[in-house]
Amino acid sequence: MNKGLNRRDFLKAVGICALSSIPGCTSATGQRSGRASVEKPNLVIVFCDDAGYADVGCFGAKGYETPNLDRMAAEGVRFTDFYAAAASCTPSRAALMTGCYPQRVGLPHVLGPNAKIGINSEEQTIAEILKPRGYATACYGKWHLGHHPQFLPTRHGFDDYFGLPYSNDMWPHHPERPGGYPDLPLIEGEKIIEYNPDQTKLTTWYTERAVRFIEKNKDRPFFVYLPHSMPHVPLYVSDKFKGKSKQGLFGDVIMEIDWSVGQILSTLKRLGIDKQTLVIFSSDNGPWLSYGDHAGSAKPLREGKGTTFDGGQREPTIMRWPGKIPAGSVCKEAASTMDILPTMAKLAGAKLPTHRIDGKDIWPLMSRCRGAGSPHEALFYYRGWALEAVRSGKWKLHLPHSYRTLAGRTGGTGGKPVKYEQGKIGLALFDLKNDVGEQHEISAGHPDVVERLLRLADRMRKDIGDSTRKMTGKGRRPPGRI
Secondary structure, eight states: OOTTSOHHHHHHHTTOOTTOSSSOOBBTTSOBOOOTTSSOOEEEEEEESSOOTTSSGGGTOOSSOOHHHHHHHHTSEEESSEEOSSSSHHHHHHHHHHSSOTTTTTOOSOOOTTOOEEOOTTSOOHHHHHGGGTOEEEEESOOOSOOSGGGSGGGTTOSEEEEOSSOTTOSTTOSSSTTOSOOOEEEETTEEEEESOOGGGHHHHHHHHHHHHHHHTTTSOEEEEEEOOTTSSSOOOOTTTTTOSTTHHHHHHHHHHHHHHHHHHHHHHHTTOGGGEEEEEEESSOOOGGGGGGSOOOTTSSOOTTSSSHHHHBOOEEEEOTTTSOTTEEEOSOEEGGGHHHHHHHHHTOOOOSSOOOOOOOHHHHTTBTTOOOSOSOEEEEETTEEEEEEETTEEEEOSEEEEEOTTOOOOBTTBOOOOEEEEEOSEEEETTTOTTOOOOOGGGOHHHHHHHHHHHHHHHHHHOBGGGTBOOSSOOOOEEO
16 A cells, blocks of 8 residues: 555545445445445346437436436436447447457447457356356347357357347338348347337337346346347337327437336336346437437537547436435446446456456445545547547547537438538547536647646557557457357
């Protein structure tokens, strides 16, 4: 221990609650959080596709209500600065499942039906981490880490799988590429059971499967991963919610996802396992703004999906565990989907992978441990193989890069997108605490901050590379290949 720090300051510096040596402590709200490691908790992740920062009621949604998600926030913690590790589907999901930057695991780009790669069998998913601890595991929804059998969830720790292997727009009815994709497969286990399924039923089907799995495994620890296909375009909703919102089809779709969350929460309560279950809600990236009224909102953040501005990666995130996470709390520290794997491993008493991961244990943040700060010195924003931005504390430094933008225009209507323009940004520093929309560039007034963040960027380039500098990095691992 650094002799210059007393024990309390040392523990605070490394993100451990100084008020207790056990994994439960006095929270920032003054409540006593539970001893998280006393028993193996049930674990549930509800993961949306393309939901924007302002697409949930408690994050500012307009035109529709999300009572179940709002109740979840009132009974748990709302993260204001929680990031997906990428601004598009495959890399974001790779990060969630492996606890690594997608560049580290060789999956920085979106995979399509012709892809010959997927998640490497040497990587360990959350499900594979939990299995040795006796967990039943299931995935119901969009996978998007490879569609060939060797890449499917059943080969990566999941006992059961039902869903789409990639995005729901990768089918013959794509608005910009009609006929450009093969038929869309619906998979059960490892078998294709239908092509081009009725997408109005997807949210209901996924939810019903998750509920049945929970009912079946209520007497043992379980992990349910529920990655919804919605609100990714094309938007579809069941008759239960069709025409229910004031924001058209998009609002209807979010209302049905909220219903899905309510079904999970009510099932846990009905079975008497509510207080043994951690439920996490988040999304893979921000809204697909070019689709206009079929896309959500990232306000007050800048830009959306496909960009490394916060509108592309900062997600509406809620975590609930009665008796363990203080009700009605808010966390403003920076954290990431990569942190879910190591945190769940800790809660379950599971071993972490022997290879390097990038995620950190954020239980002190989730339980609102007094004095706990972000465990990350910095978070790095990549687009493909290119390093485009760095965040450390309240500071975010954009490195020179181009990006897609609507440049103030509105998006398309009725499921038809408009074309993006190309914008450019130079070296630019933003204070996210006082300028969440990344509008006021202040690098000239903070040269020391810029220099520090540039050093962090250089260190990351040496680790996992940066195509803008033609650097591959020494810490990359290959994807799986057929």
